[in-house]
Amino acid sequence: MTDDLLSSDTGGVRTLTLNRPHRRNAIDPGLWAALRGALTEAAHDRAVRALVLTGAGGAFCSGADLTAAGDDHRHPLDKVRDLNDVAVLLHELPVPTVAKVTGAAVGAGWNLALGCDLVVATPESRFSQVFARRGLSPDCGGSWLLPRLAGLQQAKRLALLAETIDAEEARSLGLVTWVVPAEGIDAFVSDLAGRLALGPPVALGQTKALLNEAAGRTLREALASEARAQAVNFATADAPEAYSAFAEKREPRFTGRWHRQPPSEDTP
Template sequence: MTAPPALLTSDSGSVRTLTLNRPHRRNAVDRDLWGLLRQALTEASHDPAVRALVLTGAGGAFCSGADLTSGAADPRHPLDKVRDLNEVALLLHESPVPTVAKVDGAAVGAGWNLALGCDLVVATPESRFSQIFTRRGLSPDCGGSWLLPRLTGLQQAKRLALLAETIDAEEARSLNLVTWVVPADEIDAYVAGLADRLAAGPPVAQAQTKALLNEGTGRTLREALAAEARAQTANFASTDVTEAYAAFAEKREPRFTGRWFRQPATEDPSCAKQ
């Protein structure tokens, strides 16, 4: 019997959903799944038809982290193995597409950090979270050491990482680690509506905004202002700005496309015959 795919991909309009599909391992990510995630995130970032991305897990769990049981079958040096995690974390962080983690169930270790690497996190009350690394004699990976203190502050990040406590969704929300907590029977519709709203937004401006916010904590005010100026220049090169003004004047919703403002001429004068 052929094993089911470890990563499911589905599209609804301009929203792409990636579903970790190893429920027998609570969606723990092995070498093959890291590779599938890397490929899927790369494709989504370069596909203009994808305007929002949802990351979730199958079978009542989000992700229980990296699959440590598969290590014996992988002869690579540990640094090479961690590179798989690093590439996925960077792709998720740097993607120009807005990303949403839909968490229902456990999000543990690298699995929690995959969720934290998304722009927004929606969880059910039943969800549980843990930076489990120290219980395994390890330290955070998949971006956790960078993400946690920026989202919740240094002291709470140390508490979560050093004690490896398990917290519920409401506490995670109070620590700025979950954006919304939604009942389990409502989360599918809630995330679908949220993703549709993101997909309807101006893609160039959203990509610029995401990059500015991600990079802003490491900049001085002067550097941030210069980056904002560059971003606005890119925004004004898009037809979305004129579309937004037209929609406002016409009292309708804008239809954003992300197209470049300058359209190619039907005939290049420099190539015309003399």
Template sequence: MTDEPVLLAGDTQGVRTLTLNRPHRRNAIDAELWAALRHALTEAANDDVRALVLTGAGGAFSSGADIRADDTRDPLTKMRDLNDVTLLLHELPLPTVAKVTGVAVGAGWNLALGCDLVVATPGARFSQIFARRGLSPDCGGTWLLPKLVGLQQAKRLALLAETIDAEEARSLHLVTWVVPDERIDAYVTDLAARLAAGPPVALAQTKALLHESSGRSLREALAAEASAQAVNFATTDVPEAYAAFVEKREPHFTGDRHRQPPSKAPKDTSCVKQ
């Protein structure tokens, strides 16, 4: 045991990296770490952060909620903490990447699935372990899994609580890329930098549109897209993208709004001779 914080945070060129830091418990998440995640995700939504990476220390992503922790709170209070973090991560208005090494099981795996993109090493292992603990999935697992893999595969993963490897997870669309151990740090750094360089307002709206798409009709989706584009055209990023295309350079996106020209007072025509 050490006095190190249970969650490490670091910023590099608009990218914030949050590292679950309980390696002695394979980054099992206790009440202190849930609280730290809630605070960190709230800050990320309000700070000048353009992309977020979630990972774990000591060669593991997370072994899930810490069932050995001395926590006397009632189950509903505990679940409120889990749900707060799950919603904050899902609704974060910026791109998120899970960097997974080692185990990602239970609530830990569902936190990774709550990120927009998942990069894993070949040795990563995943499990919806809840049934082995006499529990049902939480942290959004019952909502995420059917959308990602379909209902039948979701039932297989949740009911049997099998452990699958990174390649199978990728084949089921639960991992975006599998990258060798020696390359994953550089790979995620480059990926996060590319996301951070994107148009922040447009990316936030794209993420929200995709998240809400399954509950909309085509007519409703088109209306939502039109509203989003109106907001995008009100930023300086659209003319910047056009200028960069013409000038054959990379665009510099800021998400700034157009400055409104000063309003001109209407002419007083009350004394004009007829």
């Protein structure tokens, strides 16, 4: 981890904080690399049950840092692949993710927020697909995420006009999940992420993957994937734990541990 990306763990929740407030958390090559490493680590750390992505200093992220010095010998396509790696890792992370947005979320920064499963913003938050103003087209997954979340026409409007919208409009378009007063967002996200972290980790990972992949599947394909996911879920200790907790009128304690039923006497 570098000073530009802070990481902290509380109760199964890992919080990654973009920490370049002097640049409104614009992401330079070093920070892209740090994000890639942090997301890879989180994907393989069983102690991580939920992930929060946020920014320091009153902004979420103003996008890629176009002023950052880099390796001039690298082809631009190679540089964009750094963004692509982060977008894929965030999308495929097997735990629920929450974007906590205060201030600006612009360009690739907004698309990082959209790549999270849930987005919490303050009324002061502002969002823009700024690319057209820079002579560019969307990256970091924006061309895939926007139509799926807001519909094709609204996606075209946001990308072609590069308008800035506020949090309430973003929420009305399905691009923000909750708008919470600034003084309450820390507590709201802490409670939300804590509840996600207490959920059944394997089942939540299966659910996230099913929903992410559903748009490209037929109903029959989705049903087949659901059946496979349920088979995975029933092989954990969480399903019987849920039944026991219900019968005993208590909260379940989910662990995600592998659980195999002992062979019955009827097993040949």
